[in-house]
Each structure stands twice: as C-alpha cells, then as structure tokens.
Amino acid sequence: MKATALACGLALSIVLQPLPAAAGTPVATGTGGAVATISAQASQSALAILDQGGNAIDAAVAAAATLGVTDPFSCGIGGGGFMVIYLARDKRVITIDHRETAPASFTPHAFLENGKPLDFDTAVASGAAVGVPGTVRGWHEALQRYGTMDFKQVLAPAIEVANKGYPVTEIFSHLTAENERKFQLYAPTSALYLRSGKAVQPGAVIRxxxxxxxxxxxxxxxxxxxxxxxxxxxxxxAVNTPPLNPGKTARAGRMTMADLANYEARIRQPLRSTYRGYEIYGMPLPSSGGATVAEALNILEGYDLKAMPRAEAEHLYLEASRLAFADRNAYLADPEYLDAPVAGIVSKAYAAERRKLIKRQAARSAHAGDPYSYQDDQSVPLRPQSKGLQLENAHTTHLTVSDKDGNVVAYTFTIESWGGSGIVVPGYGFLLNNEMTDFDFSGPHPNVPEAGKRPRSSMAPTIALKDGKPAFTIGSPGGATIITTVLQTIFNYIDLGMPMDQALNAPRLSERNGDATSIEPGFPGSAQARALQGFGQRWEAAPEEIGAANALVFNPDGTVTAVSEGKRHGVGTALVQRRGH
Structure with a gap:
C-alpha cells in the first residue's frame, strides 16, 4: 500500500530534561499485599490500589495498565493475554483467556504468497498481522467477576503516568534502536518514539x-x-489503511467493526498438574505453556534430582524440555478448532514412556510421541507430525500480585513482537499487536490461521499450591522461552533448592527441541557450560538475554516475598504493603 500522510492526533510530547528513575528493588518481604513487575511505576500503581482497599485483581489491572504506558513495546491494550487467579474465599483457581483472535477475513492462506510463506519480518510489520485485541475485554471480565473496583479507579494511576511522563531507560532506548526500521514505516509511531528517524535517547521524558x-x-x-x-x-x-510515512509501504489488513464488537474473552478451567507435593496451575489451550511445563515436570518427577550432581540434573531438565516441546510443536493449538490430546500429554503414564527416551548423551532432535494412547479417547484422531520450531517473538511482560485476603494473580500479556506490528493507533497512542504471526504460516498443522481462531501461545503464568494454599507464582516474557524460564525456575526452586531470587536470577538455558540450546551472555566457557557439554549439550552461537520473570513466594510464617529481576531488562521492582523486619 502506498503511503499517505496522516495526522498523528494526540500522540506524545518529549521533554529533554531528565527525571530521576525510581530505583528498582528486586526483592521485598512483608505482610499484606505484594507485587512484582519490571516497572517501578507499574508496581507503585498496584500498591496504590491495594492501599486504597482494592484486591489483587484490581491491582493487577492497574499495574498492567501502567505497564502499557511504561513498557509499551511489550504489552498494552492493543494486544491480549492470559490471567491466572487464585480466589481465596472459594479456594479455587480460574483463568481468563483474552488472547487475540483472527479477523473473520482470515484463511489458512493468510501468510502465503504464490504458495510460499511470506518473509517473517515483512508479515510482522503490517496491518495483516494484527489480531482483534483482547486485553480490555479481559480486564473488564476480571474486574466485573472478581474485582472490587471499576475502570475509572484502576486506570487512574496509568492516566497520571501517561500525562506526567516517565524517563527513557537504557534498555528502552536500545530496543527502540533495534526496531527503528519498523517504527520508521508509520507516522504516529515515528512521532512517538523516534527523533529524526532515530530512537529517543536515555533520560528523555516521554509523555x-x-x-x-x-x-x-x-x-x-x-x-x-x-x-x-x-x-x-x-x-x-489503522489496520486497513496503515498510517504510513511518505514513501513507505506495508501490507494492509482486513478487520471490521464487527470483529471488534464480537470479541469474547474465555473463562477457562486451569490446567492442573502435580509435582513433588505441589499442585501446579497453569494456562490451558490456546496457551501451550501449561501443558508443556506439566509434561516436562512429569518427566523430571521420575528422577531423584536432589541426589544428583547439578550438571546431571540440568542435563535431564534440558532433555525433558526437548521431549515436551516435540509434543507441543506437533499437537497444541486453539481448543475450539481441534481436539488436542492434552489429557494424554499431561498424564504421568505418558511421561514415564517419554522418560525412557532420555539418554546420558543429549539428543539432537526428538520426535513427537503418541499421547492419544494415554487418554480415554475412542475416536481415531489425526496424529500430525512434529514440525520444526516456528519463529516466535520474545517481547511480552509478566506481573504478579497478591492481597491481604490471600487472592493471587499471575498475569502475562503481550503485543507479541517488540513494538508489535509497529502501528500506533492515531490519536490514541497505543501500539497494535502482530499476534497473527504466531500462527504457523503453512500447513497442514493444528496452528494454521483460521477465521476467529486464537493463535497458539507460549505464555505460562503459573500459581503453585501446597497443602491447598498458595506456595509461589512464576511467569515470564520471552516467546517460546517463556515455557523454559518457568520450567527452569520451578526446577531451580524445588529440585536444586535455590531461594526464589537465586532460582529466578540463575543463568537461563532454553531447550526447545532445536539444533542447539539458547543461552545467555557470559554462559559459554563457564564451569557450568563445560560440565553440561560433557553430556553432549551444545549452545546457540549468539547468546541473548532470556525473559524478565516475576514471582511471589508465600512463606510459612505468613509473610510474602515478592521477587523480580536483579539484572535482566534493567532491574525489576518488588513491593509489599508492610515491610518485614
């Protein structure tokens, strides 16, 4: 589509006098409510709502809305997500699926041209990549069903941050610079985040x-x-006529007002599994996170990991993840469009069969198993073959909140790629997602695009109970590495016995049944890396930071410890209503 010069409307102002950034506090222990996010302003918004008498659901929406302002390239009202909630009064866990859906115009050929898949980056930076946003509908359902406040109350802190402004951090500027080409396509996006076509520099204040x-x-x-x-x-x-800068082109989408008006969130039963005395509650489909974490943990449960040298235990963690991802890649997608064999995948008996495939030397690639044999299914279902890992972007955010009454929220939401589609909605200042590129571009495969379908996700907000009470929460951004970050943190905490802050900050290893394991800078050449190489493990050539997790731990003495990142994505902010001594 040829560019048209469009007015950006109320977009943004940038003040060049730096404001001091709030110092991150990655660990806090106390009583009352608690919150952990990657943004000081978002954590403060949640705490303000808790201090006003709101519950964890109210505070989670307030934090999420503020993250939409301060972390706009990762999340916001132009996207969707998954919320896991523990309701203390009812002693039950529920989930709210507000994943984006494909517009009614979508077909399985949406990302094919002349029979071949589109270039991934070209598909991302387009109106065609935008799914129907679910975030606002998800917030509405959460507040109406389980909250105590309304939109006017919980959005007030975010409105204040948007109007007053926030300082650009080093990582904000760096990641903007990495996406300059995409942002240069669109007039309102350029006005928001670029100056003379370049990223806004650290210290500038964005309003x-x-x-x-x-x-x-x-x-x-x-x-x-x-x-x-x-x-x-x-x-x-904005989707159908992307607001392009002069001389720029991008594919248009075909979204209608009916697509938006017809959008529905889903209240779903969580996926429940058990691990060494814990009940693990995660997201069901269309998120693959809960099932994949559960399968890998079931495989690991057959080993006495505490009695092993660390390298051997970590080798088993990597191989269990490899097998779980082989099944995830083959079978999982939107449950309203296929009958995925989740019951088989998460069964202990199936895990025992998969466990037999693990050797002392790392596998190069695992094949999907046959979980259908491990569930009560009298039909003759399609048994697809495992495909290679679909390219999946890694920019999302996770937050977690609890309140004085014992309600708990673990919430992961996203606009998919860093900066989503790159399209800022003129006059409204928020970025639209590129969630449709989470579909497999070609089939046959359970996760191909279809009208109304929700693309498979890796988001894995998790709440663990022990003896019927909340024990901890964990979640992370990171595309498909979300699953491995959640899995590895649980493994570190339960099996390696690390305190949660150490479990969360340990070097991350992400095995997704690829040619090599993803690792972080500084890991190659370390003693830990050399020990794992002795088991045949090998690493990707270009280490990158993996995830930005947040967690809560509910301690036996009644206190709660909020834990955020100590180094990744800057330093996160953990807050409690009343600090412990």
Missing part, C-alpha cells in the same frame, strides 16, 4: 496524552468504548 485519552474514554464508557466506539473505529482504520 503520552494519546494513551491517557484512550484510558480516559475506557474509564468513562467502559468496555464498549474500546470495542464499539471511536477507539474501535480508529483501530479498524
């Missing part, structure tokens, strides 16, 4: 009155303001 306006309209008009009002019309216009 976003456009996003404040969007939140204010939602606060006033509720969920319909987003899905049926002026915001909806602006979204449809």
């Amino acid at each position: 976003n009155p456009g996003m404040a306006r969007a939140y204010a309209e939602i606060a006033q008009g509720g969920v319909k303001a987003f899905y049926e009002g002026p915001i909806a019309r602006a979204i449809v216009a």
Whole structure:
C-alpha cells in the first residue's frame, strides 16, 4: 500500500530534561499485599490500589495498565493475554483467556504468497498481522467477576503516568534502536518514539496524552468504548489503511467493526498438574505453556534430582524440555478448532514412556510421541507430525500480585513482537499487536490461521499450591522461552533448592527441541557450560538475554516475598504493603 500522510492526533510530547528513575528493588518481604513487575511505576500503581482497599485483581489491572504506558513495546491494550487467579474465599483457581483472535477475513492462506510463506519480518510489520485485541475485554471480565473496583479507579494511576511522563531507560532506548526500521514505516509511531528517524535517547521524558485519552474514554464508557466506539473505529482504520510515512509501504489488513464488537474473552478451567507435593496451575489451550511445563515436570518427577550432581540434573531438565516441546510443536493449538490430546500429554503414564527416551548423551532432535494412547479417547484422531520450531517473538511482560485476603494473580500479556506490528493507533497512542504471526504460516498443522481462531501461545503464568494454599507464582516474557524460564525456575526452586531470587536470577538455558540450546551472555566457557557439554549439550552461537520473570513466594510464617529481576531488562521492582523486619 502506498503511503499517505496522516495526522498523528494526540500522540506524545518529549521533554529533554531528565527525571530521576525510581530505583528498582528486586526483592521485598512483608505482610499484606505484594507485587512484582519490571516497572517501578507499574508496581507503585498496584500498591496504590491495594492501599486504597482494592484486591489483587484490581491491582493487577492497574499495574498492567501502567505497564502499557511504561513498557509499551511489550504489552498494552492493543494486544491480549492470559490471567491466572487464585480466589481465596472459594479456594479455587480460574483463568481468563483474552488472547487475540483472527479477523473473520482470515484463511489458512493468510501468510502465503504464490504458495510460499511470506518473509517473517515483512508479515510482522503490517496491518495483516494484527489480531482483534483482547486485553480490555479481559480486564473488564476480571474486574466485573472478581474485582472490587471499576475502570475509572484502576486506570487512574496509568492516566497520571501517561500525562506526567516517565524517563527513557537504557534498555528502552536500545530496543527502540533495534526496531527503528519498523517504527520508521508509520507516522504516529515515528512521532512517538523516534527523533529524526532515530530512537529517543536515555533520560528523555516521554509523555503520552494519546494513551491517557484512550484510558480516559475506557474509564468513562467502559468496555464498549474500546470495542464499539471511536477507539474501535480508529483501530479498524489503522489496520486497513496503515498510517504510513511518505514513501513507505506495508501490507494492509482486513478487520471490521464487527470483529471488534464480537470479541469474547474465555473463562477457562486451569490446567492442573502435580509435582513433588505441589499442585501446579497453569494456562490451558490456546496457551501451550501449561501443558508443556506439566509434561516436562512429569518427566523430571521420575528422577531423584536432589541426589544428583547439578550438571546431571540440568542435563535431564534440558532433555525433558526437548521431549515436551516435540509434543507441543506437533499437537497444541486453539481448543475450539481441534481436539488436542492434552489429557494424554499431561498424564504421568505418558511421561514415564517419554522418560525412557532420555539418554546420558543429549539428543539432537526428538520426535513427537503418541499421547492419544494415554487418554480415554475412542475416536481415531489425526496424529500430525512434529514440525520444526516456528519463529516466535520474545517481547511480552509478566506481573504478579497478591492481597491481604490471600487472592493471587499471575498475569502475562503481550503485543507479541517488540513494538508489535509497529502501528500506533492515531490519536490514541497505543501500539497494535502482530499476534497473527504466531500462527504457523503453512500447513497442514493444528496452528494454521483460521477465521476467529486464537493463535497458539507460549505464555505460562503459573500459581503453585501446597497443602491447598498458595506456595509461589512464576511467569515470564520471552516467546517460546517463556515455557523454559518457568520450567527452569520451578526446577531451580524445588529440585536444586535455590531461594526464589537465586532460582529466578540463575543463568537461563532454553531447550526447545532445536539444533542447539539458547543461552545467555557470559554462559559459554563457564564451569557450568563445560560440565553440561560433557553430556553432549551444545549452545546457540549468539547468546541473548532470556525473559524478565516475576514471582511471589508465600512463606510459612505468613509473610510474602515478592521477587523480580536483579539484572535482566534493567532491574525489576518488588513491593509489599508492610515491610518485614
């Protein structure tokens, strides 16, 4: 599509006088409510809501809305997510699926041209990549069903941050610079985050009155303001006629007002598994996170990992992850479009069969198993072959909140790629997702695009109970590495006996049944790396930071410890209502 010069509306102002950034506090222990996010402002928003008498659900939405301002390239109202909630009064766990859906115009050939898959980056930076956003509908369901406050109350802190502004951090500027080419395509995005075509520098203060306006309209008009009002019309216009800079081109989408008006969130039963005395509650499909973590843990449960040298235990963790990913890649997708063999995948008996395939030397590639034989299924289902790992972007965010009454939220939400599609909605200051590129571009495969379908996700917000009470939460961004970050942190905490802050900050190893394991900078050549190489493990050539996790631990003495990153994505912020002594 040829560029048209469009007005950016209320976009953003940038003040070049630096403001001091709030210092991150990655670990805090105390009583009352607790929160951990990667953003000081988001954690402070959650704590403010808790201090006003709101519960964990109210505070989680407040934190998420603020993250949409301060971490706009990872999340926001232009995307979707998965929320896992422990309801203390009912002693039960529920989940809210507000994953984006494909517009009604989608077909399995959406990302094919002349019978061949589109270039991935070209597909990402386009209106065609935008799914129907689910975040606002998810927040609405959470507040209406389980919260105590309304949009006007919980969005107030985020509106204040958007209007007053926040300082650009080193990582914000660095990651903007890495995506300059995508942001240069679109006029409102360039106005927001670039100056003379280059990333805004650290220390500058970003104010976003456009996003404040969007939140204010939602606060006033509720969920319909987003899905049926002026915001909806602006979204449809931006998708179908991308607001390009002169001389730029990008593929247009085909989204309608009906796509937005018809969007529904899903209240789903969590996927429950057990591991060494813990009940592990995760997301069911269309997230592959819960099932893949459960399968890998079931495989590991057959070993006495505490009695092993660390390198041997970590080798088994990597191989269990490899096998679980082989099944994940073959079978899992939106449950409303296929009957995936989840019961078989998460069964202990199936794990015992898969465990037999692990050798002392690392495998190069695992094949999918046959989980259908391990569930009560009298049909003759399709048994697809495992495909190679689909390219999946790694930019998402996770937060976790608890309150004085014992309610707990683990929440992961996203706009997919760093900066999503790259399209900022003119006049409203938020980025639209590129979630449709989470589909497999070609088939046959369970995860091919279809109208109304939710693309398979890796998000894995997790709540663990012990003796019927919350024990810990964990979750992370990172595309498919989300699954391995959650799995490895649980393995570190339960099997290696690390305190949660050490479990979360340990070097991450992500084995997703690829040619080599993903690792972080500084790991190659270490004693840990050399020990694992003795088991035949090998590493990707270009180490990169993996994830930015957040966790809560509920201690036996009644206190709670909030844990965020000590180094990744800057330093996270953990807060409690009343500090322990």
